[in-house]
Amino acid sequence: MNQFPGVIGRKLGMTQVFLGDGTVVPCTVVESKAMVVGKRTQAKDGYDALILGLGERKEKHTSRPLAGQFAKAGVAPRRVLRELRCSPEWAAGFEVGQAITLDRLFDVGQLVDVRGVSRGRGFSGVMTRHHFKGGRMTHGNHEYRRHGGSIGTRMTPGRVKLGMKMPGQHGNATVSVLSQEVVRVLPEEGLLLIRGGVPGPASGLVEVRGAVKRRGGKRA
Amino acid sequence: MAFKSSTIAALESASLRKEVPGFRVGDTLAVHYKIVEGDKERIQVFKGTLIKRHRAGARSTVTLRKVSFNVGVERIFPLHSPRVERIEVVSRGVVRRGRLFYLRGLSGKAARIQDVKDR
Numbered sequence: 001m002n003q004f005p006g007v008i009g010r011k012l013g014m015t016q017v018f019l020g021d022g023t024v025v026p027c028t029v030v031e032s033k034a035m036v037v038g039k040r041t042q043a044k045d046g047y048d049a050l051i052l053g054l055g056e057r058k059e060k061h062t063s064r065p066l067a068g069q070f071a072k073a074g075v076a077p078r079r080v081l082r083e084l085r086c087s088p089e090w091a092a093g094f095e096v097g098q099a100i101t102l103d104r105l106f107d108v109g110q111l112v113d114v115r116g117v118s119r120g121r122g123f124s125g126v127m128t129r130h131h132f133k134g135g136r137m138t139h140g141n142h143e144y145r146r147h148g149g150s151i152g153t154r155m156t157p158g159r160v161k162l163g164m165k166m167p168g169q170h171g172n173a174t175v176s177v178l179s180q181e182v183v184r185v186l187p188e189e190g191l192l193l194i195r196g197g198v199p200g201p202a203s204g205l206v207e208v209r210g211a212v213k214r215r216g217g218k219r220a
Numbered sequence: 221m222a223f224k225s226s227t228i229a230a231l232e233s234a235s236l237r238k239e240v241p242g243f244r245v246g247d248t249l250a251v252h253y254k255i256v257e258g259d260k261e262r263i264q265v266f267k268g269t270l271i272k273r274h275r276a277g278a279r280s281t282v283t284l285r286k287v288s289f290n291v292g293v294e295r296i297f298p299l300h301s302p303r304v305e306r307i308e309v310v311s312r313g314v315v316r317r318g319r320l321f322y323l324r325g326l327s328g329k330a331a332r333i334q335d336v337k338d339r
Contacts, residue, residue, distance in 0.1 A: 022303035
């Protein structure tokens with residue numbers, strides 16, 4: 001499991017950035033003004049994690065049990081709550097109610113994983129969902145233009161193989177993009193520029209943390 | 221045009237070119253562009269007709285077309301790139317379209333654009 005320090009934020013959209021030599025870098029802008037709302041500890045909960053809150057939630061939209069939790073932590077109700085597993089040492093560095101500044105987490109050039117919920121496309125056919133070629137548009141093709149074709153053989157094996165690509169729900173799934181480069185960190189504005197795209201629409205919730213596969217942690 | 225958040229617009233405004241001369245499609249521009257030759261940097265001038273102006277904040281580009289040794293050459297310059305040293309308006313043209321892609325199909329005298337001065 002990814003134990004690198006992370007943060008939650010909202011995707012604002014994409015832009016591009018010019019480097020000093022004129023190289024254009026396509027970037028996704030993520031806004032993150034998260035704060036620590038609570039902690040999970042090994043002793044009490046069996047694992048270590050920070051509970052992060054994002055955005056504002058109106059009093060009247062907060063259920064009593066949740067309001068009690070916020071009151072106990074001494075913070076205003078937050079719209080979004082997420083737990084991010086981390087090392088106990090990292091969790092010890094934060095206090096409940098403290099805002100998370102991005103420069104504590106990320107360096108320019110560091111690689112991060114970004115997790116979000118991809119745009120939902122509903123029940124989609126195989127051409128949209130799996131990029132099948134479909135059938136011919138002409139030459140007398142009758143009602144077989146966007147079909148996938150055969151899905152198997154006959155008596156042997158007499159069934160459709162598991163995992164056959166077929167129509168179905170496309171998108172609206174949790175997706176991670178791995179090892180994206182951090183292009184810019186603007187702690188005052190709470191903005192993070194990440195090279196390339198991240199899952200989901202603008203204003204979608206994303207989770208950014210050090211890359212699991214390659215030099216993920218903030219370099220000293 | 222796609223919606224762009226004001227935060228991104230503010231972020232982009234920092235990298236925008238300060239002085240963009242007023243020009244429009246049909247004008248002839250000279251773009252002074254820094255190129256790296258070996259280990260030296262020098263400025264190359266590309267002079268051509270502006271056939272497309274892509275307006276998109278920091279991602280704005282200009283497309284110039286010229287005919288060089290009987291070969292049509294088109295180049296797209298990022299308007300706000302630090303490599304673009306300077307943009308000079310050579311002459312102003314009179315056109316009735318926002319995109320002059322029809323010039324690609326024309327050659328010689330037919331591919332001329334009327335100058336503002338000759339109107």
